[in-house]
Amino acid sequence: MADQKGVDMATEGKKVDSTIDADVDFNSQYDSVPQYEAPYSAPLHRKLKSRHIQMIAIGGIIGPGLFVGSGNALRLAGPAGILISFALVGIIVFFVMQSLGEVATLIPVSGSFTEYASRFVDDSLSFALGWAYWYLWVTVLANEYNAISLVVRYWAGAQVVPQWAWIVIFWFIFISFSFLGILAYGEVEFWLSLIKVLAILIFFIVSIFISAGVIGPQTIGFKYWNDPGAFADSINGVARTFVIAGTLYAGTEMVGITAGEASNPRRAVPRAIRQVFWRILIFYVGMVFFIGILMPWNDERLLGKGSKTAASPLTIALSDARINAGASLINSVIVIAVISAGNSSLYVSSRTMLFMARSGKAPKILGKVTKSGVPWVALLFSNLIACIAFLSVSESAGTVYEALITLSGVATFIVWGTIATVHIRFRKGLAAQKQSVDTLPFKAMWYPYGTYLALAANVFLIFFQGYTAFLNPFSAKDFVVSYILLPVFVILLVGYKLWKKTKFVKLEEMDIWTGRREARFIRNDVKTDEEHADNETKKKGFLKKAKEVIIG
Numbered sequence: 001m002a003d004q005k006g007v008d009m010a011t012e013g014k015k016v017d018s019t020i021d022a023d024v025d026f027n028s029q030y031d032s033v034p035q036y037e038a039p040y041s042a043p044l045h046r047k048l049k050s051r052h053i054q055m056i057a058i059g060g061i062i063g064p065g066l067f068v069g070s071g072n073a074l075r076l077a078g079p080a081g082i083l084i085s086f087a088l089v090g091i092i093v094f095f096v097m098q099s100l101g102e103v104a105t106l107i108p109v110s111g112s113f114t115e116y117a118s119r120f121v122d123d124s125l126s127f128a129l130g131w132a133y134w135y136l137w138v139t140v141l142a143n144e145y146n147a148i149s150l151v152v153r154y155w156a157g158a159q160v161v162p163q164w165a166w167i168v169i170f171w172f173i174f175i176s177f178s179f180l181g182i183l184a185y186g187e188v189e190f191w192l193s194l195i196k197v198l199a200i201l202i203f204f205i206v207s208i209f210i211s212a213g214v215i216g217p218q219t220i221g222f223k224y225w226n227d228p229g230a231f232a233d234s235i236n237g238v239a240r241t242f243v244i245a246g247t248l249y250a251g252t253e254m255v256g257i258t259a260g261e262a263s264n265p266r267r268a269v270p271r272a273i274r275q276v277f278w279r280i281l282i283f284y285v286g287m288v289f290f291i292g293i294l295m296p297w298n299d300e301r302l303l304g305k306g307s308k309t310a311a312s313p314l315t316i317a318l319s320d321a322r323i324n325a326g327a328s329l330i331n332s333v334i335v336i337a338v339i340s341a342g343n344s345s346l347y348v349s350s351r352t353m354l355f356m357a358r359s360g361k362a363p364k365i366l367g368k369v370t371k372s373g374v375p376w377v378a379l380l381f382s383n384l385i386a387c388i389a390f391l392s393v394s395e396s397a398g399t400v401y402e403a404l405i406t407l408s409g410v411a412t413f414i415v416w417g418t419i420a421t422v423h424i425r426f427r428k429g430l431a432a433q434k435q436s437v438d439t440l441p442f443k444a445m446w447y448p449y450g451t452y453l454a455l456a457a458n459v460f461l462i463f464f465q466g467y468t469a470f471l472n473p474f475s476a477k478d479f480v481v482s483y484i485l486l487p488v489f490v491i492l493l494v495g496y497k498l499w500k501k502t503k504f505v506k507l508e509e510m511d512i513w514t515g516r517r518e519a520r521f522i523r524n525d526v527k528t529d530e531e532h533a534d535n536e537t538k539k540k541g542f543l544k545k546a547k548e549v550i551i552g
Contacts, residue, residue, distance in 0.1 A: 145167045291313040
């Protein structure tokens with residue numbers, strides 16, 4: 001009986017999916033829908049290529065926080081401390097991405113884990129998660145507006161334009177990019193991410209020369225590990241930087257959302273997921289390693305009393321090496337990083353809101369999509385809410401702005417914990433419906449141990465991330481800011497469950513079919529550019545494979 005039901009659901013899922021397959025003529029499909037319904041049911045276009053998704057996978061987590069926030073982490077934990085915290089959180093992220101990759105490769109939908117929560121757990125969890133995740137990225141977007149308005153004014157010529165005017169200028173730049181469509185977003189993000197990646201690799205090379213004394217006035221080696229020491233505040237410093245590391249890693253899960261607009265998710269998503277480990281190791285662990293050997297953790301410049309650029313450990317390292325143009329170069333990279341991060345924030349927030357609207361969890365009007373597949377109402381709505389960035393311009397409203405931004409911090413760990421929960425439920429659903437895991441196009445490494453580790457670690461971080469509020473003296477303000485989202489999340493979940501009378505999804509009734517793109521829906525008669533690239537990678541050996549890991 002369960003097998004027959006699975007077959008029926010599979011058939012239904014294939015019917016649904018065939019209407020939005022990459023090879024469908026979207027315009028003709030749009031025209032076939034009644035005109036008053038078309039904007040609310042038109043599909044997103046699946047045009048992202050493998051190279052786009054691979055660069056988005058790494059570009060989404062190389063934001064201004066890595067260039068500036070890593071200095072604050074060094075100050076709190078010391079060089080050995082940040083290596084430990086970033087490596088441990090990196091392991092958590094790796095297993096979270098393995099879980100997401102398994103489900104997103106099989107069921108690539110733009111609602112991603114927000115939709116999976118509804119189908120595999122409970123619709124009320126999806127409601128609470130969707131609004132929390134949308135708020136997370138709207139506040140990230142607001143923070144990017146604030147950051148770029150300050151970073152641009154580092155140059156004297158830009159200071160004649162007031163801060164609020166720069167926010168307005170970039171508000172229109174971001175929304176204009178987004179309205180160009182998914183392919184334009186993919187191309188812009190690809191090139192911006194490529195610049196960030198190359199800048200970091202160049203910094204690594206320069207760092208080696210600086211440390212060896214080839215560049216700069218002295219040979220550094222590992223002297224700062226001895227004086228002032230490898231740890232700033234022993235284990236306490238390591239613990240305090242777990243939250244910073246988690247915040248800087250936020251965005252890796254973006255791959256799950258881009259899978260819904262990928263031309264070939266069965267190929268692109270696994271490739272991006274498999275390279276996550278190496279990219280975390282190279283770009284994050286590599287970055288904190290090099291800044292840890294180039295400057296002492298007690299350098300007062302890391303306090304960031306001046307501009308964001310001046311507080312960047314990259315700027316400090318180049319300045320100490322007497323590379324006079326270093327600050328301006330780093331500022332340019334930070335500007336690019338902010339534009340990329342803002343572009344991605346608007347993309348994720350709008351796609352999340354689109355799913356919420358089309359599933360009845362947000363006003364229906366937010367589900368409108370243009371003929372070219374742009375969710376324009378959700379884009380405008382998200383960008384308008386991000387105007388809370390203007391509060392940062394006012395000294396009196398600055399405290400309110402900081403609180404609004406900080407409130408979203410715990411949302412990252414809630415999302416990662418939910419992804420692990422969804423994956424566990426998905427595997428149990430497969431078993432209940434007698435479906436073999438051997439048929440999955442991508443299987444999570446070390447399941448179930450890695451997934452349960454990720455779940456336990458994220459639950460721990462959800463409650464641990466605000467522990468500094470309890471240190472003497474107790475800070476009521478820090479406590480509220482760190483934990484207020486938890487009761488709000490519970491209220492959203494319980495309130496929606498009581499209002500809609502939702503039920504916990506039974507394993508036998510779990511929808512593990514709708515949204516699949518079976519292998520036969522992808523044109524196998526003609527080799528794609530990506531398949532040719534795969535073959536070339538196998539032929540060219542190590543250098544080509546290294547290029548694939550770093551650039552895509």
